[in-house]
Amino acid sequence: MIRNCFRIKKFSVRFSSTISSKPSYYHRVEGESFQYLTIGQLLKQATEKYGDRQAFISCEExxxxxxxxxxxxxxxxxxxxxxxxxxxxxxxxxxxxxxxxxxxxxxxxxxxxxxxxxxxxxxxxxxxxxxxxxxxxxxxxxxxxxxxxxxxxxxxxxxxxxxxxxxxxxxxxxxxxxxxxxxxxxxxxxxxxxxxxxxxxxxxxxxxxxxxxxxxxxxxxxxxxQFTSGTTGQPKATLLSHFAMVNSSYYSAIRNSLDKIYMKCSSPLPFFHVGGSIVSVLGSLHFGATLVSPSPHFDGEAMLRSIVNEKCNMMIGTPTFFVDLWSKQRALNLKIPEILIACVGGSLLSPQIVKDLETILKVKKISSVYGLTETSSVIMQTLPGDSNQSVEEFVGTVSKNVEAKIIDRDGKTVNFGEPGELCIRTSLNMLCYFNDPEKTKEVMGDDRWLKTGDQFILYENGYGKVVGRIKDMIIRGGENIFPKEIEDYLNTHEDIAETQVIGIPDDRMGEEVGAFIKLKDSSKTLTQNDIKEFCKNNLAHFKVPKFVIIVEDFPKTLSGKIQKFKFLEFYADKLKNLE
CATH class of the missing domain: 3.40.50.980 (Rossmann fold)
Structure with a gap:
């Protein structure tokens, strides 16, 4: 029954390899108006429409x-x-x-x-x-x-x-x-x-x-x-409005086809993130989807069993979650029901992940999302008709009623096809960083253009792809980690002269935290266990470096600026020995 009423027309997103002469500004204007509701009114509306239907299931409880x-x-x-x-x-x-x-x-x-x-x-x-x-x-x-x-x-x-x-x-x-x-x-x-x-x-x-x-x-x-870190390393308090959260979740729900069919969605995304609180929780309210929480924290086996036991036809997660899922599925070999949609965000999808989603978890449609806490989550997402292979390179196309442009270091808009910093202007943007006008001004001016800090390429049809990060942010299993916070804390250690923290590529987590440390006394040493003990009770576990490399110096420019992008190249042998 579900298969017959949910047909996906696939097509390939085509892009020109040449750079356009047009400035990379895109505004998706569509006829449908915004949802003018508070979150409380959205819940009341869902009750009036769906009443006794299951809204939320907690499997562990x-x-x-x-x-x-x-x-x-x-x-x-x-x-x-x-x-x-x-x-x-x-x-x-x-x-x-x-x-x-x-x-x-x-x-x-x-x-x-x-x-x-x-x-x-x-x-x-x-x-x-x-x-x-x-x-x-x-x-x-x-x-x-x-x-x-x-x-x-x-x-x-x-x-x-x-x-x-x-x-x-x-x-x-x-x-x-x-x-x-x-x-x-x-x-x-x-x-x-x-x-x-x-x-x-x-x-x-x-x-x-x-x-x-x-x-x-x-x-x-x-x-x-919601708290998000910045280049200073100190968490910033992102204030989001009812309007932004309701509409971000609404547009994402439509692109996930929740308006076409009843979905029962297994989502392990933490509620303290915008992905969990907006895409999962609020997204389920718009069209009466049932949100299934497999476990309080992510557990691959618990998620698999939630899909089987609750007969879920949708799942949401990060690439890391799904890598763990098929590892568990190979061991358990459960009879998984047909998954109509897997909504994936947090980091880019590799061709292998796409293949495994299709073959091991039998996913029909893969939906890629891109967003930030400051944009109330999703502001780019694949369309229902996009092929699964498109998510290997592109994060999707600009959401409804969102303006996007790409700028260079001087703030000038580059042409379509050229890389630069992605900027977003929309009513979905944050109101401000709470009680922090200076930090707000750094990322969002009076014109309401918000600088994402991500290096992007935008195409004339509104599709985009991430080509790098202007900020030094590390994304570990969907967790955003900013090196300076870790560097500042490690530098308080009595034996450490200086620390540089970067993301180390990892097949499962996307990236792991790596700390390159210069000691005050070169005759001494520090191990990963030493650093782990030093961080205990002062840094959250996901921020503690997995890799600790003692070095004599850091790669630098002639002017003395540290070149973080060269760390992996300079210390490849040391990293290899730590694996």
Whole structure:
């Protein structure tokens, strides 16, 4: 039945090998208007259309909620948050991997007119403290513990008076702005508010007030803050609006054909990333797709079993995820249902990955996406009729109502077919970096053109391809890592004189972190284990260098500037010995 109603007309995207004489500016104008909705209104709309259909399934928790239940729970939690004294525009953080309460909290924060701050569950105490202070978080929602990460104990260390406070409000917190700690636990923890108790305290009158509140929340208000690093290495707080998030997810959902057929989508993308919170969560609301969360953190076997057990016909992930999937599939040899679409982002697809998606996982259609946190996720994506082979070279074509241009170092627009920095202007762009006008101005001027930092080639038909990164960003399994943050920390080691960090190509992760270190005393040495111990509790695990190479000097230009692009060439033998 599904095969008959979902026909893909494939064609090859053709490009001229010559450089055009026309400036590389492209604006995709299409007749369909923007969706003028808040996230809370989008959830209400989904409920009215799809009601008792499954909205979200958490495989590890063995739980599921319908669209009706999602709205009801969101309203109850929204009223609970407001009853704590939180007011419109206050920031509420979710510090957790993918659980059902993350989904509910996300919707509740939007329905309450608050701003959701998404935090990486792998953050250490210093990283957490920086983010809380940066945006003035007033309440945080987290599990008591997840695996080795002791969330409640870490918060207790950060806020010593927490355990001596009455549940409801932290008094005298001089460390940061945090007033309320909400924990998901089967225990009553000192100073913390129990999530389930807060969820169940709402009266019918409270729920009516939440519904009445929706008309006063502006579509153009800030709705979410996600942290992204920059060339300075310090995380920047990207403020996204309801409007941008709703429309970015809407356009991506259409290009994934969610408007044509009911999709049951297995997605391991972390909710604290725009891919998880916008493409996966919000994307499923527009056309009543069911979002399936295989496990709190990515687990290849869990994802495979979620596809089989829930009979998913769509999956979303990074190339790294899919490499792990077919490795597990070779071992398990499960009977996988027909996958109509695999939506892939985070890094470019190799021909081998495309082939394995088609042959091992039996994927009919591969959809490539490109976007940034600052553009509310996707602003380029393949069209439903594009051939699977097109994703090996191109990230797709410009999204609806998005302007794109390529500029040189002087800011001049280059011609189609010439490389340069990709710039984007759209209503999907971030509002700003929260309380950071200088950093905002660096990437987005008064004309609203946003510099992506990525080196691109754009063609006359709006298709583009990445040819390099102007920024030094490392993409490890879809995680964006910026070297300067790691370099600055390693340079605090008493034996290290200077550090340069680059991405080392890796078949599975795309890139791994490599640290090239000059020691103060050449007679000493440092190993990868030494560096791992030094980074413990101060850098998230995915930022810790896998490769540590002790060097006497760095490749430089005649003027003394370090040439990072030559590291792999200069130290190829040392890297080979470390593999």
């Amino acid at each position: 063995k739980s599921q909620i319908s669209f009706n239940e999602a709205l009801h729970k969101a309203n109850k939690l929204a009223s609970g948050l407001l009853n704590l004294g939180l007011e419109k525009g206050d920031r509420v953080a979710i510090w957790s991997p993918n659980f059902e309460f993350w989904y509910t909290s996300y919707m509740a924060i939007a329905r309450a007119g608050l701003i959701c701050v998404t935090l990486n569950p792998a953050y250490t105490i210093p990283e957490l403290n920086f983010c809380l202070n940066k945006v003035g978080v007033k309440a945080i929602i987290s599990p008591e513990v997840f695996r080795k990460q002791q969330h409640y104990e870490m918060l207790s260390t950060l806020i010593p008076q927490l355990k001596n406070s009455k549940a409801g409000k932290i008094e005298g917190n001089a460390t940061n702005s945090l007033q309320h700690v909400i924990t998901v636990s089967d225990k009553k923890l000192p100073g913390a508010i129990n999530f389930l108790e807060l969820l169940n305290l709402s009266s019918e009158n409270d729920l009516i007030k939440v519904e009445e509140l929706q008309s006063s929340i502006s579509v153009d208000d800030g709705s979410m803050i």
